Amino acid sequence: MSQKTLKQLAAEKALTYISKGERLGVGTGSTVDCLIALLPEVRHHIDVVVSSSERSTEQLLELGFKVLPMTDVESLTLYIDGADEINDKLQMIKGGGAALTREKIVAAHADRFICIADQSKYVDVLGKFPLPVEVIPMALGHVQRELNKLGDARVREGVITDNGNPIIDVFGLKITDPIALETHINQIVGVVTNGIFAHRPADVLVLATDNGVQVIEAK
Ligand code: 5RP
16 A cells, blocks of 8 residues: 555544544644544544644644644643654654654643554664754754764754754664653753654554554553
8 A cells, every 4th residue: 555545544543533522732744634634524523723833733724623822722632643753662753844842742731642654654763764853043053063973963954943943853873762862862952852752652553554554552
């Protein structure tokens, strides 16, 4: 099956998790795009919607959803988002779409985080996908030098996040201790967020494969 079909299947399965009175966080990316397109089917279940990017917000508004700012909502019952890589502990690399900071903030408000992904995202060790790091502009040089001690740190050309910041992608990592590396990178002055989601992993992975959609719960 094509990757696009698998993303669609993951989104369809995730829709079945949305239940009455849901306060829903919506992530960002092409897998989430499939989910957003399906959301009108469960509109009657959804009390509140918050989004992790301007891109997703625009799509939700077009479908007639009222999107609240995160600051207006104390907690969410469910957050659904994609990932660039995810391991068997449901720790992830995210931020391929440059939305990592808002994604981490929305995830922090959610009782439950469901990750939707196709089989290509499920890995033994995180790090083949370059790790995104959002940086305060004036710290770009300093942060790049520090990240170069870990791998090959390259500024993502032509990309500024919804928060007005550049992204550095770190290539060539083999992340054997995701919690430690997430903590370490966050200590570098000028880093806003890094794309390791290990302190707050997903609770459920909906993984679309050629053999069907698997649901993997956090151990
Ligand atoms: C955006 C993200 C996305 O969840 C991640 O990049 C996956 O995207 P896609 O569903 O397009 O493969 O973290 O910042």
